[in-house]
Amino acid sequence: TDKYAVIGNPIAHSKSPLIHAAFAEQTNQDISYERILAPLDGFEVTVRDLISKGYKGANVTVPFKFEAFDMVLPSNRALDAGAVNTLRFLGAEIRGDNTDGLGLVRDIKQNFGINIANKRLLLLGAGGAAEGVLHPLLEESPTLLVIANRTLEKASSMQKKVEKKNESRSYFLNAKAFEDLADQQFDIIINATSTGLTDTALPIPNTIFAKGCLAYDMMYGRETPFMKQARESGAQVADGLGMLVEQAAEAFYLWRGVRPETQSVIKKIRNLA
Numbered sequence: 688t689d690k691y692a693v694i695g696n697p698i699a700h701s702k703s704p705l706i707h708a709a710f711a712e713q714t715n716q717d718i719s720y721e722r723i724l725a726p727l728d729g730f731e732v733t734v735r736d737l738i739s740k741g742y743k744g745a746n747v748t749v750p751f752k753f754e755a756f757d758m759v760l761p762s763n764r765a766l767d768a769g770a771v772n773t774l775r776f777l778g779a780e781i782r783g784d785n786t787d788g789l790g791l792v793r794d795i796k797q798n799f800g801i802n803i804a805n806k807r808l809l810l811l812g813a814g815g816a817a818e819g820v821l822h823p824l825l826e827e828s829p830t831l832l833v834i835a836n837r838t839l840e841k842a843s844s845m846q847k848k849v850e851k852k853n854e855s856r857s858y859f860l861n862a863k864a865f866e867d868l869a870d871q872q873f874d875i876i877i878n879a880t881s882t883g884l885t886d887t888a889l890p891i892p893n894t895i896f897a898k899g900c901l902a903y904d905m906m907y908g909r910e911t912p913f914m915k916q917a918r919e920s921g922a923q924v925a926d927g928l929g930m931l932v933e934q935a936a937e938a939f940y941l942w943r944g945v946r947p948e949t950q951s952v953i954k955k956i957r958n959l960a
């Protein structure tokens with residue numbers, strides 16, 4: 688049995704063990720996968736301990752994704768995100784990857800059947816969660832991607848970082864404050880702020896949801912104020928459970944070389960909630 692784990696703080700409510708157990712059963716992989724609570728000042732020690740115990744890899748969740756990045760040999764995806772959610776332990780070497788953005792893109796494209804290419808995208812938030820998904824979204828070639836954030840400078844600095852890297856890209860990237868969104872409509876709106884955690888509504892106008900808009904909240908577990916506003920404005924609403932399962936599937940693939948089927952697992956986890 689090859690051992691894996693998810694490391695976070697808090698960690699008790701993580702659904703990752705259920706998801707990986709479902710993948711393992713489906714693909715006949717002999718693995719174990721457990722939750723590990725690392726002390727806030729003890730992430731690195733926790734990782735070293737897992738390596739010494741022969742674990743093959745781990746997922747990393749809040750608040751350790753940036754610390755993880757500093758410990759690993761990063762993949763290109765991890766470099767783009769500046770954060771790591773998947774570790775592979777290869778002898779003395781720790782490889783770090785980030786599957787969050789791909790998870791979001793796969794959920795939108797495969798599970799919702801919505802193409803991102805040629806769509807107008809709005810990304811709400813400019814923290815770690817937003818930064819983690821920005822590059823994979825841009826790679827889908829939307830016609831427009833606006834990053835809106837309470838603190839405009841953070842959105843602007845995300846924009847500048849991308850433009851520095853990819854000057855020749857043809858997408859149209861823009862940073863705005865929430866108040867400046869009034870005259871625009873978007874086809875896909877992604878909430879990457881942490882406001883769902885505190886049940887806080889965002890100061891966004893009801894008019895930004897274009898006809899047929901997909902409103903995606905990266906949170907899962909309950910309807911957030913953003914999801915409620917989107918639903919009442921006529922948008923199709925999604926929570927982040929599909930993204931969670933899709934990012935896990937990519938981590939599973941990195942570890943095991945097998946791609947699990949995800950739709951049945953999303954259904955299963957949703958029914959357990």
Ligand code: ATR
Nearest residue numbers: 812813814815816817836837838841880881882887
């Ligand atoms: P995470 O890892 O979840 O991204 P983070 O890096 O602290 O956490 O980022 C939180 C995001 O939620 C930020 O975009 C933050 O906006 P600011 O950059 O202006 O702080 C956003 N956010 C948190 N609380 C908010 C609120 N009450 N209203 C609007 N945006 C909020």
